[in-house]
Amino acid sequence: MPPTSPSTSVQAARRRLAERLREIRLDAGITKREVAARCGWSEAKSGRIENARTAPSDEDVRQWCRACGADAQAPSLIAANRAADSLYVQWRRLQRTGLKQLQTANANLFERTRLFKVYCSNVVPGFLQTPGYATALLRSIATFRGLPDDVADAVAARVDRSRIIREGHHRFAIVLEEAVLGYRLGDFSVMASQLGALLSAMDLPAVSLGIIPSASPRTMWAVESFTVFDDVRVDHEPLSASVKITAPDEVGVYLKAFGALQQQAVYGAEARALVAKAIGELR
Template identity: 60%
Template sequence: MPTHPSARVQQAREALASRLRELRLDAGITARELAIRCQWSESKSSRIEHAKTPPSDADIGAWCRACEAEGQTADLIAANRHADAMYVEWRRLQCGGLRQLQESGAGLYRRTQLFRVYCSNVVPGFLQGPGYATALMSSSAAFRGTPDDVSEAVAARMERSRVVHEGGHRFAVLVEEAVLRYRIGDADTMAAQLGSLLSAIALPSVSLGVIPFNVSRSMWPLETFTIFDDLQVHTDSLTAAVTLTQPTEVALYARAFEELARLAVHGSEARALITAALGTLDD
């Protein structure tokens, strides 16, 4: 059963506290000595080590200096920020409607030069056609009971997706073959969407790979995720949109993407799988 996001936040805070305590122990100093070096109370050190009080970025910098471990500062600060804002509940994101959710990511899309996208369940947003996006967002709005502004949200998604054609951006996309077979909308909607994917293969900015059903897997199917340059990862669950910025976590997702890419087929083989999926729509 998936861990609830709030529990994951607490786990992240406890993991950070444990890492800070290990730094102090590795430095061979007591909590009192650390407090003296940091010029704060011993009780503050204890609260931080026991995950009772979240440290500030400045606290982490002082802690690392006191332990002569300045090389750990950036990673620990990123972990701290991740613990505070590792997820945003979908209910909060969508309370203003789906259009606002689409528009909120436009700036990040414009800034990003390299997108690495893995999708195990639906077509990536920036490769979705209007019909497919409408069917998907309509079902999402109905399920979550959010404001019905699907038409405006689809228009915002189409506007955001223009980055594929603008230049200055590269898209490395991997989809499981199941994405081609899951029927979002009716047969005509899926036919149009699969046709759009065939066209996307020819785009100079897009590398589209499909991971076949029958491939011998060295990497299991994962949740859908997007890596924006080497700066952050977005992944979605049913209840939360998760943003990861800790360098070690971003690197782990980048490694997973590389492993999944080795399983994918591209070019004519990818086209054949998409065409085969098209052929099943009349079944």
């Protein structure tokens, strides 16, 4: 993981760990130079770790605690260090064997979640994707990242995962930017089928689907797509990584943003009119 993550959650977790290491050093009454000498490091490395500019390894944490006479604290600090790592997972690690595993990795999370809040500014959310649209999207991802070609299996897994939108006790509050309707993934028939599927999804009892008109005045700007699970976890996916957010204050920021975006969306007949317009523009 790089020393500095684009996720503020990761940065905050790294800072908290660095602060705890600093407190241990201060409690021991020694300087960063002395920690470095006892660990066999340069003083600069001790400074980078303590200032959260370098992510320490598990062994770095063990040595730091040993140097400060605080071996008993090492296990909890290592656990915190690993938790920070889990917040930011590079796509290359997740996708090294292809895309199918990404569709099945969070199966338990999806099954136990009762309320999904989904905002998409770039593509139709996976829950609502047709096989043709999912194939076009996942194939472009596999090509861009140079991944093994398991697109057919990944699409099958994604479609199977999407059954929860019709089964079980799940609810979905989904907000799309109107621009998503115009981004063409696949040919005419693929897009026509996908847009038609969005119209059908509006009739599902578990789904609330709103669309933010492109021409509407904005009080909340378009942001990266994200999903909130039961108001306690947020997943979002910038180009280079998959980021999981669980810190309550940061989850609260996303919930506030979702509420603002939801208020800007139109529903029912107005939303259907936007989809119908997009279908007409395909021709």
